[in-house]
Amino acid sequence: MFKIFEAIGRYFILMGKVFSRPEKWSIYWRRTLDEVEALGINSIPLTAIISVFIGAVITLQMSISLESPFIPQYMIGYATKETMILEFSSTVVAIILAGKVGSNIASEIGTMRITEQIDALEIMGINSAAYLILPKIIATMFFFPLLAASSMIIGMAGGYLIAVFTGIMIPDDYIEGLRYCYVPWEIAYSLIKMTVFAYIITSISAFCGYYAKGNSLEVGRASTQAVVASSITIMIFNLILTQILLT
Amino acid sequence: MIKCHNIFKSFDGRTVLDDISVEFETGKTNLIIGRSGSGKTVLLKTLVGLHTPDSGSIHFDDVCYTELSFEERKRIRKDIGMIFQGGALIDSSTVYENVRLPLDLFTNQSAAEKDERVRFCLERVELSHAGHLYPSELSGGMIKRAAIARAIVLNPKYLFCDEPNSGLDPQTSIVIDNLIHDITVEYNITTIINTHDMNSVMEIGEKIVYIHQGKKWWEGNKDEILHADNKELNDFVFASAMAKRAKMSL
Ligand SMILES: Nc1ncnc2c1ncn2[C@@H]1O[C@H](COP(=O)(O)OP(=O)(O)O)[C@@H](O)[C@H]1O
Ligand SMILES: [Mg+2]
Numbered sequence: 171m172f173k174i175f176e177a178i179g180r181y182f183i184l185m186g187k188v189f190s191r192p193e194k195w196s197i198y199w200r201r202t203l204d205e206v207e208a209l210g211i212n213s214i215p216l217t218a219i220i221s222v223f224i225g226a227v228i229t230l231q232m233s234i235s236l237e238s239p240f241i242p243q244y245m246i247g248y249a250t251k252e253t254m255i256l257e258f259s260s261t262v263v264a265i266i267l268a269g270k271v272g273s274n275i276a277s278e279i280g281t282m283r284i285t286e287q288i289d290a291l292e293i294m295g296i297n298s299a300a301y302l303i304l305p306k307i308i309a310t311m312f313f314f315p316l317l318a319a320s321s322m323i324i325g326m327a328g329g330y331l332i333a334v335f336t337g338i339m340i341p342d343d344y345i346e347g348l349r350y351c352y353v354p355w356e357i358a359y360s361l362i363k364m365t366v367f368a369y370i371i372t373s374i375s376a377f378c379g380y381y382a383k384g385n386s387l388e389v390g391r392a393s394t395q396a397v398v399a400s401s402i403t404i405m406i407f408n409l410i411l412t413q414i415l416l417t
Numbered sequence: 418m419i420k421c422h423n424i425f426k427s428f429d430g431r432t433v434l435d436d437i438s439v440e441f442e443t444g445k446t447n448l449i450i451g452r453s454g455s456g457k458t459v460l461l462k463t464l465v466g467l468h469t470p471d472s473g474s475i476h477f478d479d480v481c482y483t484e485l486s487f488e489e490r491k492r493i494r495k496d497i498g499m500i501f502q503g504g505a506l507i508d509s510s511t512v513y514e515n516v517r518l519p520l521d522l523f524t525n526q527s528a529a530e531k532d533e534r535v536r537f538c539l540e541r542v543e544l545s546h547a548g549h550l551y552p553s554e555l556s557g558g559m560i561k562r563a564a565i566a567r568a569i570v571l572n573p574k575y576l577f578c579d580e581p582n583s584g585l586d587p588q589t590s591i592v593i594d595n596l597i598h599d600i601t602v603e604y605n606i607t608t609i610i611n612t613h614d615m616n617s618v619m620e621i622g623e624k625i626v627y628i629h630q631g632k633k634w635w636e637g638n639k640d641e642i643l644h645a646d647n648k649e650l651n652d653f654v655f656a657s658a659m660a661k662r663a664k665m666s667l
Pocket of ligand 2: 457
């Protein structure tokens with residue numbers, strides 16, 4: 171138990187280093203663009219594939235569970251939209267990204283630690299924490315909400331496609347459902363959540379990697395730890411943010 | 418000149434450096450020798466400030482490094498070059514970018530000036546043809562040479578090398594040793610080298626400190642080391658069967 175508090179303390183000390191004044195903005199700017207590509211753009215295919223299938227599956231399931239003469243057909247489209255916007259495109263996509271991006275960050279930084287690349291940066295007089303971690307945090311906080319937004323659209327498109335191809339419902343009804351009871355705040359809520367989750371994933375994973383020591387086994391352990399710790403933290407903050415933003 | 422006084426360092430209650438005081442001289446290759454695990458790397462990292470000593474002081478020429486604030490230390494670090502055991506090149510950058518990184522961060526030179534400096538340093542270590550390669554595409558000797566180029570790009574006054582020829586064949590080792598020695602003399606650098614390689618000792622050991630179990634056991638130069646009457650040191654120096662036989666006939 172004491173260990174957890176110690177880790178939390180070290181996490182905040184590291185964040186203090188990360189957010190201290192950068193040596194040279196131009197370098198950070200270039201590194202941030204690189205990270206947008208490495209962590210953001212490279213995650214588009216995975217997010218897109220999962221979203222299109224989940225959108226289709228939700229529509230399929232809803233059409234079965236809502237099969238009743240008393241429930242209008244467009245409710246299926248409505249249910250798909252709500253699920254995608256409220257929960258799937260932010261929280262579930264964040265968990266998936268924690269697995270992909272989080273383990274990537276932890277193993278990259280962990281490897282740099284054990285091969286003394288971080289020491290080498292420190293010797294050059296570079297604030298290694300800021301140099302390595304800040305661009306990743308900025309890149310993901312900027313790009314993950316875009317991933318969430320595209321996941322919403324792609325998921326709803328997936329539902330539309332399954333409606334067209336299987337004929338389980340009239341596509342126009344589905345579209346009507348998407349339009350039904352449109353609340354812009356729900357989208358904002360989802361994107362705000364994703365911005366917070368992006369910070370959680372990146373900072374916790376970087377923390378796990380930054381303090382890795384020993385050999386490649388430890389790096390593997392650090393990246394597992396990163397995924398577990400950031401997933402749990404995401405769940406906790408999902409609850410807190412929903413309480414604050416929606417009620 | 419780099420001086421350290423009564424350095425103690427322990428990890429989790431285990432003493433690794435036990436009262437070390439040494440003076441390293443300018444324009445010479447100073448060697449720290451000792452068996453694996455004797456504390457050489459910890460000593461080197463303590464000298465450059467990657468580890469904080471539990472007690473003791475470290476002087477870089479007239480400046481007491483251990484008394485400096487974080488910001489003041491940064492200024493001295495620009496005068497320090499370090500070559501790590503595995504090279505520690507940034508994996509995601511090419512050799513050229515690795516060497517240019519310190520220039521990008523700490524100088525306001527134009528792109529052309531930086532380019533000229535990087536090319537000069539790569540030329541110096543005979544890597545002009547390899548600038549576009551990534552660290553994973555280099556041989557062991559090339560990694561060490563690229564690390565040397567990066568370490569000297571800002572014209573350091575102090576150069577630290579952790580086992581610069583570990584993992585290299587004897588011939589390449591001599592090339593690296595001589596390269597470091599030549600650079601040291603050429604630019605009048607205070608160079609400190611960790612090694613357990615007796616070939617390096619005999620080749621470039623202008624000042625030698627022998628560390629055993631975290632303590633300083635002996636210091637001298639390459640001519641004195643063969644005649645030292647310190648048992649631990651002799652066991653280290655004459656560890657190989659061939660060297661033992663040579664000692665008999667000495
Ligand atoms: N960061 C560290 N934490 C704990 N122990 C360490 C650390 N670094 C080195 N040690 C210990 O210090 C001793 C000396 O290590 P080192 O200086 O690396 O030896 P070498 O002479 O081979 O370079 C070893 O027993 C090692 O286990
Ligand atoms: Mg060592």
